[in-house]
Amino acid sequence: MAILEVRNLTKQFGGLTALNDVSFSVEPGEIHGLIGPNGAGKSTMFKNIAGFYAPTSGEIRFDGRDITGLKPSRISHEGIVRTFQETTLFQELSVFDNVLVGTHNRSRTDIFSAILGLDRQKQREAEDSAIEVMEFMGLADRRDQLAAELPLGSQRALAIAIALVSKPRLMLMDEPFAGMNPEETGHMMDLTRRVRESGVTIVLVEHDMKAVMGLCDRLTVLNFGTLLARGSPEEVRNNPDVISAYLGGSHA
């Protein structure tokens, strides 16, 4: 059964239809590419899935449950976490504290245990998993640096670390390779594969075709808010609609 199922999703902003009756599904364990030219509606799709926008119509199912229109924090509890297209971090907090915020779902505390010091055990668990994820993402030696002071590659890694430490089952990654040099891209591709190997299903929005073709098991192509094609990277690459509308158009 699909882990994520988007059915007939439509999202309008006033008169503008950003997504028009789009359906696609994601299988457990895959890296699923969501591609299309600028303005195709990819980020809008992510925001609908993650609860930041409420769809105009249509349905989103996660693990068979209807999650359409739930609040972002609720959807995160269900096990979906998104990363942001513009690198989004708690700029004024240290790397460690950034990751620690991400443990929110798994080791809740409340204000009374915080005051009375009853949450020591949870605190330690949270810190341990933060350290583990920082090591996993190669951030361990930057633990006390402010997020704002990190180089781009590490900022992106930190954004993923924050998402990852919440132990999601599905991660929506919005252009994690944008602005990276080939070396950084290669590193990030490795990290993405390792995230998948740790048991997280991934939906990837990306313009870097080398990364997309290298990473993704299947692709969904959007164009002007409508579904253009679906299939393996091989099929999509040879699809004449895709070539004319997307690969041809924007790469010309």
Added chain:
Amino acid sequence: MNRSALTHFAGIVIVLVILAVLPHFLRYHHQDFLIFLVINILVVSSYRLVTLTGEWSLIHAVMMGVGAYGSAILSKQFNVSFWLSMPLAGVVAGSVAALLCYPLFRMTQFYFLIGSFAAGEAIRLSWIHFIKPFGGTSGVSGIPSPELGNIDFLEPIPYFYLVLIIVTLCLFLLYRVEKSRVGLTLHAVHWKAPLAESVGVNTWNYRSLAFITGSVFVGIAGALKVHYIGTVTPKQFDIGFMVFILIWVIVGGYRTFYGAIIGAIVLSILDEAFREFDELRPAIYGAILVFAILFLPAGLESLPQRLREKFGRSGAKEAG
């Protein structure tokens, strides 16, 4: 305990010892001043908790009044002992804050600022309007002072010690909240609410939590104040007092826990020093605010750091 924690601890002990002996060297009138100063430290520190999520309210002074009226009415009309009515003042202020969360936190930033001001004025107007039980513009007077053995809490020195102990305890609790994961989450909500939401933080809940908790503590401060004066009036908690709170926090700085406290202490002492020039005091306050914003935009709390940079003492970079 590492070195920086040790220095902090030593610093706190020294400050407490100085405060403990200080009133014995002061005249009566300055002893009063000291009591209100310590209460105001609790006011700004609880306000700091509210502002951690990035929402600056204009209702904090009124929430202090809610606690003050609560404790005054409980003790005067229902004969509740101060020792119970004072913590209950926190409960009353916290409960009123909880009721206000629903309308207030539908708004953010500028709208929240204005909304909180309007809600505060509505509460203040009801104190004026409902003579029973709030006593109109003249408020409630004859509020009993605390009773404990044969200690005379009408005298400033015993009351000062009472206030010092309660405020120190409250500051300790506020500090623990800020340094806990709850406090970290409040910071996170401030810096990037959508990112916090994406990892499961319900930002509405956390904004409410900060507002309610800050109100509980300022409610206690309100009770401490009016059980000393003996009278509570709507005037004590008007927008004028709110502006003082804002100025203390802004001039002191809001990056660190102690910034607001320093602001309250330094400005209150300056204000006291200029007591003779009565009608000039607002102007002097204004000048200080402008000066601080121009020359110390990061607040008094940044002064040690800046002096250190200026006089180049190397290797002295401490964690705040």
